[in-house]
Amino acid sequence: MADPIRCAVVGDPVAHSLSPTLHRAGYAALGIAASYDAVRVPAGELAGFVAGLGPQWRGLSVTAPLKREALALADEVSDIARLAGGANTLVRTAAGWSADNTDVPGAAAALRERYPGAATTATILGGGATAASVGLALADLGIGRITVAARNPDNAADAVAAIRRHPAGPEVEVLPLAAVDGRGGVVVSTIPAAAQTPDLVARSLPAEVVFEVTYNEWPTPLVAAATAGGVPVVSGLDLLVHQAVLQFARFTGHDGPLDAMRSAGETAQAAR
Known part of the structure; x- marks a missing residue:
């Protein structure tokens, strides 16, 4: 054998x-x-x-x-x-x-499963490799305007460049986390729970759906606030x-x- x-x-x-x-x-x-x-x-x-x-x-x-x-x-x-x-x-x-x-198609499948809506905008908190993968998944799903918000926007350059390379040509904006202003659409968090301050959470909502990519620290402050407000959540386990x-x-x-x-x-x- x-x-x-x-x-x-x-x-x-x-x-x-x-x-x-x-x-x-x-x-x-x-x-x-x-x-x-x-x-x-x-x-x-x-x-x-x-x-x-x-x-x-x-x-x-x-x-x-x-x-x-x-x-x-x-x-x-x-x-x-x-x-x-x-x-x-x-x-x-x-x-x-x-x-x-498989993060890219996996993220798209997770979002499709939990959220049947058709959002056109998204805000991604964090600018690392996971942000790039989820951003590409959002573009696959037809979301044409994506904001990447990072503590240091310069460190998000690779993720922003990757999302912009998507064949659909999404419009990608990069901001500091301090400038997040609750634009609605899909809100994706790729940052640790410890970085989700009350102020940032308040400025990230309302949203059509929250996609929290972590599963190790659950629920995160963003998930707790979204759930309390009746916002659907896609989890890191999804x-x-x-x-x-x-x-x-x-x-x-x-x-x-x-x-x-x-x-x-x-x-x-x-x-x-």
Whole structure:
């Protein structure tokens, strides 16, 4: 019998990740012989880690701060990963390692699932790699005006450039967080809960929908305020599950069992 395939999520920090819970639930639901772990890999060490992996290793979920490193070491790069400027997925192929980005279609699927409306504008709090991926997802959904608000707008240059490269040509504005003014539409938070001050939360609402990309600190101040005001919320767990389902298919060749993976994630999150 062939050795079970191996997969993992890599990043730093990574111990908090629910990805092992989701992927293991998928393996169990489909009866696939595979393992999935969380491995701490500091910045600058991804290439060395990948070089040491044996043939049983099939795929890696890549989180901060390694998404650009994943792109650089890959033998093949998908169009969406190149557009986003970072990869959250590495898959072993006959040619070596293929880099992909499932955050973009995962974010679009998560938003579609929870919000049937047709917003035309969005404000993204934060300007890092996740902001770029979600911004591209918003453009995929037809949102034509996107504001990126960052503590230091200069640090959002890569994310802004990535969103502007989208074929739909969205109008992208960059502002300091202090200038957020409750423009409505979709409000996306990619910043930590600790950065969601009462003043910023008040200036970020009202909104048609709030998309909070974290799941480790729940509910965040923004989510609490949105829920109190009757604003629908898309959670970081929604994003994690949808992008993981896409990764699962790339790693195993089988469609990811959405319900089983979501249920496992909800149970694990509730237990924290």
